[in-house]
Amino acid sequence: xxxxTAQGSFWMPPEASTFAGDxxxxxxxxxxLNVFFFVAITGAIVYFAIKYRRKSDDQxxxxxxxxxxxxxxxxxxxxxxxxxxxxxxxxxVYLDQSVAPDGAYExxxxxxxxxxxxxxxxxxxxxxxxxxxxxxxxxxxxSKDLLHSFFVPDFRVKSDVIPGRYTTVWFEAKDPGExxxxxxxxxxxxxxxxxxxxVVKTVPEFEEWLxxxxxxxxxxxxxxxxxxxxxAGCAACHSVDGSQRVGPxxxxxxxxxxxxxxxxxVKADENxxxxxxxxxxxxxxxxxxxxxxxxxxQLSDAKIDALIEYMKxxx
Numbered sequence: 001x002x003x004x005t006a007q008g009s010f011w012m013p014p015e016a017s018t019f020a021g022d023x024x025x026x027x028x029x030x031x032x033l034n035v036f037f038f039v040a041i042t043g044a045i046v047y048f049a050i051k052y053r054r055k056s057d058d059q060x061x062x063x064x065x066x067x068x069x070x071x072x073x074x075x076x077x078x079x080x081x082x083x084x085x086x087x088x089x090x091x092x093v094y095l096d097q098s099v100a101p102d103g104a105y106e107x108x109x110x111x112x113x114x115x116x117x118x119x120x121x122x123x124x125x126x127x128x129x130x131x132x133x134x135x136x137x138x139x140x141x142x143s144k145d146l147l148h149s150f151f152v153p154d155f156r157v158k159s160d161v162i163p164g165r166y167t168t169v170w171f172e173a174k175d176p177g178e179x180x181x182x183x184x185x186x187x188x189x190x191x192x193x194x195x196x197x198x199v200v201k202t203v204p205e206f207e208e209w210l211x212x213x214x215x216x217x218x219x220x221x222x223x224x225x226x227x228x229x230x231x232a233g234c235a236a237c238h239s240v241d242g243s244q245r246v247g248p249x250x251x252x253x254x255x256x257x258x259x260x261x262x263x264x265x266v267k268a269d270e271n272x273x274x275x276x277x278x279x280x281x282x283x284x285x286x287x288x289x290x291x292x293x294x295x296x297x298q299l300s301d302a303k304i305d306a307l308i309e310y311m312k313x314x315x
Contacts, residue, residue: 011027011028012024012027013153014154015156016154016177016179017154017156017157017171017172017174018174019093019096019171022096024156026090029086097157100168101136101170103136104135104136104138104170106121106137106140107120107121107137107138108139108140108141109129109139109140109150109161110143110144111143111144111150112143113145113146113187113190113236113293114183114187114188114191114194115127115232116129116181116196117232122210124210125298127196127303128197130198130206130209131173131200132202132203132207133175133200133202134172134173134174134203135203136170136171137170137171137173138169138170139169139170140166141159141161141166141168141169142161142163142165142166143161144293146185147160147161147187148160148161149161150181151181151182152179152182153180154179154180155173155179155198157171160185161185173198173200176200176201176202177200179197179198180198181195181198182195183195189236189246190233190236190237190246194233194236196231197231215306220309221305221306221309222306222309222310224303224306225308225309225311228299228303228306228307229250229310232298232299234250238250239251246288247285247288250311251314252315253268254311254312254314258272258283258285259285260283260285260286261288261290262284266283273307273308277295277299277304278294278296278299279294279296281294
């Protein structure tokens with residue numbers, strides 16, 4: 001049976017990074033401290049309200065005590081010491097999360113509405129963040145357009161991704177597995193679909209993955225394209241069932257005549273679809289805004305081929 005830590009607790013998701021336990025310990029301390037004082041203070045209020053309630057309409061106060069120095073000092077300095085302790089504890093956890101160890105494996109993260117992409121030291125670009133276990137990984141993040149926020153609940157990692165500057169976070173995943181990446185800064189109509197994955201592999205599997213390219217073993221090019229449709233953020237703007245979204249639906253797009261906002265109609269063949277992915281503002285479909293970002297440098301040729309193959313299946 002999996003442990004509570006592996007499965008997560010009532011309050012928290014699984015502790016999948018090395019410092020997740022420290023974050024949870026601080027959270028639990030603050031939570032139960034609040035529960036203690038809530039019960040103690042509320043209980044005292046109820047007790048005194050009952051014990052010293054007015055017995056008759058003409059009853060007068062009997063005590064003229066103005067204050068108690070010892071009690072006043074206690075409720076001032078004890079909370080002060082507790083708050084200082086929480087600050088010191090929290091600051092140490094913050095520093096641990098903010099300063100990556102020397103030699104951490106570095107991946108560049110690019111955010112844009114509405115997708116994440118990850119650039120590795122060898123130049124490859126992926127839509128899922130694949131990392132080795134038991135290895136510090138440093139993320140250097142930037143946004144192409146709006147303010148976004150990178151959040152992996154299982155790792156207790158969260159940081160704003162800001163246009164025009166770099167932000168960094170780091171983590172060390174403890175075990176192989178998959179973890180969801182969210183954007184937690186509202187960035188437009190496709191915000192809720194701006195999700196990705198962190199895939200943690202063993203070190204040998206990660207090294208083997210770095211050498212590989214193309215679809216996963218046993219997956220057709222079209223099926224890989226269907227996976228990329230979600231992973232690359234295409235689903236945020238393009239439907240596959242003919243429904244209206246920010247951009248044209250992919251249903252029946254391949255081989256169709258596309259009426260342009262400017263210029264003659266264009267047949268949606270492989271060349272047009274490839275150009276629309278890499279240089280989307282060259283030919284804008286009539287009735288849609290010229291808002292699609294370029295995926296130049298973010299999608300490999302193999303992935304573009306896979307997306308086009310997937311479009312061909314959407315009759």
